Amino acid sequence: MTMINKNAAQLNAMVVSNKRVGQYHQIILNVGDNAEKCKPGNFVAIKVGGDNSRMVLRRAFAISRVTKNVAFGGTIELIVAPHGQGSKWLCAQQEGALIDVVTPLGTAFGIPTEPVQVLLVGGGYGSAPLFGLAEVLNARGCRVDMLLGASTANKIYAPMEGKRSVNSLRIFTEDGSMGQKGRVTDPIPSLLSDLDIAVVYSCGPMAMLAAINDITMQTEVIHQCAVEESMACGIGICMTCVLPVANAQGEISMLRSCIDGPVMDGALVQWDKVGEVL
Amino acid sequence: MTMINKNAAQLNAMVVSNKRVGQYHQIILNVGDNAEKCKPGNFVAIKVGGDNSRMVLRRAFAISRVTKNVAFGGTIELIVAPHGQGSKWLCAQQEGALIDVVTPLGTAFGIPTEPVQVLLVGGGYGSAPLFGLAEVLNARGCRVDMLLGASTANKIYAPMEGKRSVNSLRIFTEDGSMGQKGRVTDPIPSLLSDLDIAVVYSCGPMAMLAAINDITMQTEVIHQCAVEESMACGIGICMTCVLPVANAQGEISMLRSCIDGPVMDGALVQWDKVGEVL
Amino acid sequence: MSELDLSTTLGNAWFPTPIFTASGCASSGRELAQFFALNEIGGVVTKSVMSKARTGRPTPRMAETPSGMLNSIGLQGPGIDVFIEKDIPYLVSQKARTIVSIAGETVEEYSTLARKLRSVAGISAVEVNISCPNVENRGLVFACDPEASRRVIDGVRRTLGGELPIIAKLSPDVTDLVAIAKGVVDAGADALALINTVLGMVINLDTMRPHLGGKTGGLSGPAIKPIAVRAVYQVHAALPKTPILGMGGISNGRDALEMIVAGASGVSIGTASFGNPTALVTIQNELRELLHAKGFASLRDAVGFAHREEAGK
Amino acid sequence: MSELDLSTTLGNAWFPTPIFTASGCASSGRELAQFFALNEIGGVVTKSVMSKARTGRPTPRMAETPSGMLNSIGLQGPGIDVFIEKDIPYLVSQKARTIVSIAGETVEEYSTLARKLRSVAGISAVEVNISCPNVENRGLVFACDPEASRRVIDGVRRTLGGELPIIAKLSPDVTDLVAIAKGVVDAGADALALINTVLGMVINLDTMRPHLGGKTGGLSGPAIKPIAVRAVYQVHAALPKTPILGMGGISNGRDALEMIVAGASGVSIGTASFGNPTALVTIQNELRELLHAKGFASLRDAVGFAHREEAGK
């Protein structure tokens, strides 16, 4: 039996840097040797608000990139949107601050054993883990095309250095303020029929993932998506983060997106039943 | 009818400096013009813990000294013991931080109209308001003798510059680590019989105030003491900070130490009934 | 935006805004007047007054708890006669709309209090705090006993006649809050105040005994907000026509709006004023802005909005 | 200090320490085993299991609240058969002392669950979670109805025989907790677990509806600690011989000690594990140090210490 949370550790990570990038903060944390265990798709759970905080739950953030850094040992990068009190607190942490993290958590993106052609689709800060994923796929010899979308330009996260591992990158904004005007899902049907894509990897809002899945279900293409459900614990003990997923036999059960996800096989997720009683 | 809290205002005060002094922190806050309304004996109520704090109540601190400062306008000084989470948070605030304060609150020490001889007795951080008081009394031409006591040396707060307004200062520690070994109350009976003292001013733990009052009650000497009861609001609306006090007719009622105190006539406080049901 | 109609009614009493002090958290009003004009808010709910003067419970009377506090005041107060003589005229002089909170140890005491208030000018409504021990029945709190609750309200209703609206203030420490609410409404309450504090305790680890002089105390503040919202929602669902004065942990405009869409026609602010003497006006301003931002033309449209039918169901 | 005796008993079951997981806050144990060895703590209380598999309530199932959270899981689980087949052997393999929590919708279902557990090796006690809607009686929660509570415990007692201790887990959402406690002890409970979550609600101001899929949820975490301490203190005062497993907001050693001196023989840690996966061991270490610092020779001496006679009274 595989051990749940088997790579996870709770540790105090130092903030190595914290920079604003558009509407997001790029935060680099020193997690030492633990970085070696972090794979694209995994996430960290962070204690927010300091000692006297009224916030009792951790916040989940995707690990965007993992680096082996000479000065600090291993570091992980997060791309954080200042949303509510907890993420705002995180975005306000300065270099040198110590942060209580549990990492790495959750499933990772599956990497093809063959150098196939893949499509990466990200919405908003959902692009964060895709650049780290692209590096791995690229090293495996895959051809990586990427589509990023958001409502507006400064919600697009697309760092310069990230583009190196990507063969093509197209950007879509709903207001047309960057790249093409429209939705990131618009070009997918033609891409899937024109190119020989084996896997679509996606990360972003649930509605986007569901829309992508509608498209891939018409094809033979595998859809690996990183879902985002509210999580109270991040380690599988609370049962709050569930969504309906079928197994190979077609039996549907409520799986925990923190340990059976966030990366899931899109074809098995019962998108129309998310948020319903089974 | 006098207005309750009539000088009080809620304002954001900047931390001008924060220095460790023995076991205490000397914290100077810029309160602008409001400083002019602060008198020895008054206190401030401070919001602690920042935006997401689970601490919902303000913390009360005596105003130690008031200064007119060229750079900042009016400042007030606090002497803070890092006791629990709230006071520790305050002691950790750095220069430049903005702090939400309500000030000045409560009654002030009564100042004699004639230049009489007075004795000031402080326990622990209770000495804080006494130096500001000494300045005022000194300016009025009073002879000011001061006794300070604490369990041990670094709980004695007796700043150099404060001593200027004091004719004599004697220090007592229970462990003998500074000044004389013993209690601050020990010398009071002989001082009251040897010197022509008109008023004893006291500030410190309730047990010390009660002990002083036992002594002054044997004499004609007036005892003005600053009491310290747990306060939820500091402004007279919650009724948590009460203690039994007689009026001129001898009728006892539960007075609020935040608006009818902290400075009270020791002779009227019913020391033996504090904490009892009337 | 200044056009947005914030006015509300509790029974036949009209108030320009839905923001009230909470009983026992504004003393007699004078103390807060330094921080804002008392007629700027919806109204002042006075500290519960009894027929005789009371010195209350022993100290310590408070303990801070995570996102809340316990209090054990024991209804210290001057008694109804001094209250009518000294406190009401002050509130009237400030043009504050006043809801007088009364508390008793017997059904008769509540009626006596109501009788004294009947002829007093300048009162908008009477809040009947039934979270008091009933000395005639083993000290069982009135609000925890459906029959005793009814009898108190019935007595007050008969004494007051039809003029002044009665707001019955209930305790959340019961198995079936809706049943108690229905009982007091049947007995003549025009409106309900929900919720009083939740019974709690803190142990002092220095003395190794209960920290409060009165051992147990009432829990208030943000910690109890989810309990209060649930209470208001449940009772509004069962009694949609009965106005509710909602309270429990409201500290900002969002909290106030949550309570209003759950079913409250007005909200009382208690503990938040201890942390922030200007809380009432801040919350009132935030609520106005939020209602506007959410597209409501008036407060009235927002009351109970969370209960609306789901589209397509 | 390592000498300090932390051991405790609940009925005839012995545990090396008084620190337990809380039902529903440690799943089946495996998830936490990465963070500490399950046999290091007093024991694991498993998620309440029902006779059939259940998918539970719709999402969202949680909302954070000031110093607490609401949950609405709806007892999702694999059903007793799969549980016995898969989860118990794992816990046994880890040498974890195990308290199995059971939940039912009818009195009969509880007895059925007890019957299945009777012959299972490696169980230290059964916790009976009676905070479930009684489908035979208008969905009224068993724990809110003294008679239904008694009947559940009575049925489980008869089925189990005298061997396994029964811990009845009560809800704080009742008018008279002591009466319910007495009833279930009369019916055969060896110990009590106090408290389950407090019913609450959060409104989502984006959708302007109750945030949780199940509308209401259970409030847990530090916010409810004063309610839990009060409940434990009250019940221990009334039933000093009945061991109590105390819970509700315990996040550090001081909280645990507060609960113990109020009258708990053991404590369960729920929500704190969500914020801190190593909470149980941290709390256990802090408790050991605190007991030592306060001069206790054993945990046993501290249980109920806040109730001791006052000197000279």
Ligand SMILES: Cc1cc2nc3c(=O)[nH]c(=O)nc-3n(C[C@H](O)[C@H](O)[C@H](O)COP(=O)(O)OP(=O)(O)OC[C@H]3O[C@@H](n4cnc5c(N)ncnc54)[C@H](O)[C@@H]3O)c2cc1C
């Ligand atoms: C697996 C996973 C990966 C994520 N990766 C990222 C990322 O890379 N960058 C990023 O900016 N955000 C990411 N999020 C979303 C992030 O967790 C939320 O924005 C954050 O929890 C909000 O906390 P808050 O205190 O700022 O907001 P509040 O709204 O005040 O939070 C209140 C509660 O709701 C929960 N919550 C609120 N929004 C979300 C959400 N969108 N998803 C899950 N829980 C939520 C919080 O955790 C908290 O418990 C991720 C979420 C998950 C589950």
Ligand SMILES: Cc1cc2nc3c(=O)[nH]c(=O)nc-3n(C[C@H](O)[C@H](O)[C@H](O)COP(=O)(O)OP(=O)(O)OC[C@H]3O[C@@H](n4cnc5c(N)ncnc54)[C@H](O)[C@@H]3O)c2cc1C
């Ligand atoms: C009029 C007045 C003047 C004071 N002046 C000073 C001063 O000059 N310097 C100084 O260091 N301290 C002073 N204190 C005490 C100071 O208010 C407390 O040390 C502080 O409130 C403790 O808060 P905490 O969060 O650190 O401790 P905690 O113990 O965590 O506080 C918990 C709660 O208890 C209350 N509380 C705890 N201890 C006291 C106490 N001794 N008095 C009143 N309330 C208490 C707190 O306000 C808070 O609500 C004064 C208190 C009063 C009433």
Ligand SMILES: Cc1cc2nc3c(=O)[nH]c(=O)nc-3n(C[C@H](O)[C@H](O)[C@H](O)COP(=O)(O)O)c2cc1C
């Ligand atoms: C210090 C204090 C005193 C109170 N006194 C009374 C009272 O006299 N009568 C009453 O009906 N409620 C009283 N309450 C309860 C409040 O009116 C209110 O119902 C409760 O505190 C919840 O609101 P909050 O969380 O905003 O404080 C008191 C509450 C506090 C904190």
Ligand SMILES: Cc1cc2nc3c(=O)[nH]c(=O)nc-3n(C[C@H](O)[C@H](O)[C@H](O)COP(=O)(O)O)c2cc1C
């Ligand atoms: C997510 C969650 C699930 C829970 N599930 C159960 C359960 O299945 N059975 C039960 O008896 N109690 C359950 N509880 C209640 C806890 O066991 C505990 O009584 C309560 O949360 C108070 O403790 P805490 O504040 O330490 O969490 C659950 C609590 C939470 C937060």
Ligand code: FES
């Ligand atoms: S977040 Fe707790 S089980 Fe997934």
Ligand code: FES
């Ligand atoms: S502290 Fe609230 S009345 Fe004095």
